[in-house]
Amino acid sequence: MARMPKEPTSTLKLPVRSAVALEMMLSALISLLLVELGRMGGPIGWAFGPISAWFNWFATFFHEFGHGFFVLISKSTLVDFQLNWDGSGSVTYTVESLRLPITWAGYATPPLVGAVLYWEAHGRGLETQGTLVVLAMIIGAVTLWWPKEDPVSTITIAAILVVSLLVVALLCASSIGQRVPVDWVQRIIAATLLIEGVRSVWYLLGLGEPSDAASLASLYVLPEFLWVLTWLAWTALCVLITYRLEVIDRRRKLLNPPRKTRARKK
Secondary structure (H helix, E strand, O other), X not given: OOOOOOOOEOOOOOEHHHHHHHHHHHHHHHHHHXXXXXXXXXXXXXXXHHHHHHHHHHHHHHHHHHHHHHHHHOOOEEEEEEEOOOOOEEEEEEOOOOOHHHHHHXXXXXXXXXXXXXXXXXXXXXXXXHHHHHHHXXXXXXXXXXXXXXXXXXXXXXXXXXXXXXXXXXXHHOHXXXXXXXXXXXXXXXXXXXXXXXXXXXXXXXXXXXXXXHHHHHHOOOOHHHHHHHHHHHHHHHHHHHHHHHXXXXXXXXXOOOOOXXXXXX
């Protein structure tokens, strides 16, 4: 009988599946920790507040980008795109088309972007830097092109995000990126986007407050908690696909390591 090939082990001396799962859970834990520490009062909140706000701005940008993108490809009209210093944001538009994709896309977009960003974080050289540069270009183009009633905070926040992405891309491409795990910054950003829907569940269900779930419940037959379940299912699907692609990619690299070429002496 033919034997099954032995499961390759990662640099952590664990099976690839276990190592990938551990890294994804660690990224999510660090993301949650940084965000929650930034919300605390006193010296801890002051120290971690800027970092927490930075991660929140990424999630908020892509949440509002999801709304705005479907506004633009529909017959509706985008009126205002806003990012605020406290990590919140908004998109204002005139309704001239079906509202379901516009409203649902808000919490669906961050996990999708996070999945791509996480998968591209692991040692892909130019592909990783290219992804970061593309994201920076998207943030810059959207901020400059989309209408803004109060542009100061939106443009400033977007500029911080663009510069930070370009700095991480440069560090990944430099010799520093070979010695320091800079890719973990990208992983934590990606984890923040992946779990955006999960972190916001209590707000979405929350006590009569206005939300995307409440808007969908008022427009269609399904109650709020079922709309929340669709976002949770979508987030779980993004996490599962990311995990699966990461495992396949790691296995291929471990089983087929790049050959080292030796320079000939003259």
